Amino acid sequence: MRLRSKIHLYTSALFAVLLIVMNLSTYYMFSELSVNNQLDRAEAQAIQIANGMRQAAGEIPTQDLLRGYVPVDGMIRMIGSDGTGLPPVTSGSQQHLSKQKAIYDTTKRVQVIDDLDQTYISVSVPVIWSDGEVMNIQVTESMQSTMDTLQVLRIVLMVVTCIALIPVLFSIRLLGRLIMKPISAMTLTMKEIRRSGRFNRLELEGHSKDELMEMSMTFNDMIELLENNYKKQQQFVSNASHELKTPLTIIESYASLLKRRGMDRPELFHESIEAIHSEAIRMKEMTEQLLLLAKQKEQWNISIVKLNLSELAMGSAKAFRNAYRREIHVDGTPDVFGYSDENKLKQLLFIFLDNAQKYSDDDIVVEVGSLDDEAYIRIIDRGIGIASDKLPLVFDRFYRVDEARNRQGGGVGLGLSLAVEIAEVIGVRIELQSVEGKGTTAVIGMTREAPNIS
Ligand code: ADP
Numbered sequence: 256m257r258l259r260s261k262i263h264l265y266t267s268a269l270f271a272v273l274l275i276v277m278n279l280s281t282y283y284m285f286s287e288l289s290v291n292n293q294l295d296r297a298e299a300q301a302i303q304i305a306n307g308m309r310q311a312a313g314e315i316p317t318q319d320l321l322r323g324y325v326p327v328d329g330m331i332r333m334i335g336s337d338g339t340g341l342p343p344v345t346s347g348s349q350q351h352l353s354k355q356k357a358i359y360d361t362t363k364r365v366q367v368i369d370d371l372d373q374t375y376i377s378v379s380v381p382v383i384w385s386d387g388e389v390m391n392i393q394v395t396e397s398m399q400s401t402m403d404t405l406q407v408l409r410i411v412l413m414v415v416t417c418i419a420l421i422p423v424l425f426s427i428r429l430l431g432r433l434i435m436k437p438i439s440a441m442t443l444t445m446k447e448i449r450r451s452g453r454f455n456r457l458e459l460e461g462h463s464k465d466e467l468m469e470m471s472m473t474f475n476d477m478i479e480l481l482e483n484n485y486k487k488q489q490q491f492v493s494n495a496s497h498e499l500k501t502p503l504t505i506i507e508s509y510a511s512l513l514k515r516r517g518m519d520r521p522e523l524f525h526e527s528i529e530a531i532h533s534e535a536i537r538m539k540e541m542t543e544q545l546l547l548l549a550k551q552k553e554q555w556n557i558s559i560v561k562l563n564l565s566e567l568a569m570g571s572a573k574a575f576r577n578a579y580r581r582e583i584h585v586d587g588t589p590d591v592f593g594y595s596d597e598n599k600l601k602q603l604l605f606i607f608l609d610n611a612q613k614y615s616d617d618d619i620v621v622e623v624g625s626l627d628d629e630a631y632i633r634i635i636d637r638g639i640g641i642a643s644d645k646l647p648l649v650f651d652r653f654y655r656v657d658e659a660r661n662r663q664g665g666g667v668g669l670g671l672s673l674a675v676e677i678a679e680v681i682g683v684r685i686e687l688q689s690v691e692g693k694g695t696t697a698v699i700g701m702t703r704e705a706p707n708i709s
Pocket residue numbers: 610611613614615636638639640641649650654655656657661665666667668669670671672694695
């Protein structure tokens with residue numbers, strides 16, 4: 256059975272049972288109350304009649320008394336202890352009651368009896384008559400009006416149950432449709448994704464914040480994540496296969512050269528090993544950067560903390576100085592603090608320092624300071640610089656300003672695009688200012704106030 260039918264069936268059945276139980280209990284309570292009321296009233300009336308008759312006994316003939324006290328819709332009679340007595344007196348329409356068997360009761364008795372498809376209350380009250388004998392005065396009265404009222408109530412409740420079920424059924428149908436709509440849309444979209452191989456999204460209608468909308472939004476987020484993952488993997492495969500072709504060809508051609516003539520011409524040996532070594536390093540570096548770029552930002556394990564930027568710059572400069580044997584001066588204000596991820600910020604700093612050492616020969620300056628609510632680190636070189644029309648392009652993947660000029664420096668054009676991704680994830684601002692022939696300044700800016708991390 257489909258979910259929609261299940262919702263429909265179970266909810267309708269539940270509502271119907273609830274309505275029936277409610278109406279049945281209402282009916283039961285009302286009928287109990289009405290019948291009991293009438294019994295009490297009939298009993299009180301019978302006692303009153305019995306008292307009245309006893310007082311008038313002797314003065315008025317008993318048969319006349321019976322006639323005087325006969326109920327509008329019933330019968331009255333007097334029975335002696337031997338079961339005999341005067342003939343019963345009935346109202347016009349209830350003559351058939353006189354055929355009821357006369358039974359003497361020693362105690363007061365109230366009972367409901369049926370006669371000719373009608374319901375009656377019969378009350379028997381023992382009285383001591385004027386001659387000292389204990390007699391029964393029995394008053395029988397029709398309950399038909401109460402029974403009619405209960406019959407009307409039964410019909411009304413039945414009709415009300417049926418009428419009340421109509422809007423309930425409609426709203427259950429509506430509810431089923433409301434719940435099923437996003438689920439059906441999601442199933443349809445999933446089938447479409449499987450069929451077409453495209454990462455389709457659900458269309459989100461309205462601005463509701465309910466669980467169904469949340470589920471649809473989560474589904475869209477998940478599809479976006481999958482799409483990003485897929486794109487990144489595709490990009491990685493195509494970038495890697497494209498970019499690794501050149502160094503692999505160079506390595507292969509030098510290896511072949513060595514194989515053919517390495518033994519006869521030793522001068523070729525040195526050149527080939529040099530080329531193979533540098534291409535291998537380039538490939539390693541490129542693969543590492545490509546792998547990092549292929550990672551989802553969520554997998555980067557970022558932790559934003561308060562950092563002493565002056566100390567961080569000093570430490571990075573020292574490590575760099577040792578590795579590259581280049582002079583780096585750290586200037587600016589001591590103890591400047593900013594909020595970022597320490598490891599990723601260092602990585603960013605290394606990318607800019609690496610570019611500064613690759614594209615300049617003079618000393619490099621690292622400046623730490625703060626302006627308004629921003630703390631910054633500037634990496635300043637006095638190297639070849641970048642032409643203003645090329646400046647916006649240097650952040651693109653694999654873009655190199657001048658391939659020939661950069662080739663010997665070993666750059667693959669991935670450093671700055673990686674810098675953009677890192678900056679975005681750790682929430683810092685990066686900027687390149689450059690004058691061709693004069694030098695370049697890279698700026699890393701970040702907040703000095705603790706950010707709200709949700
Ligand atoms: P690469 O690995 O080639 O350095 P990047 O993405 O880091 O790749 O830089 C892209 C290009 O931008 C470089 O090839 C270079 O031409 C230019 N560039 C980056 N930094 C500097 C700099 N400090 N001075 C001059 N040119 C630079």
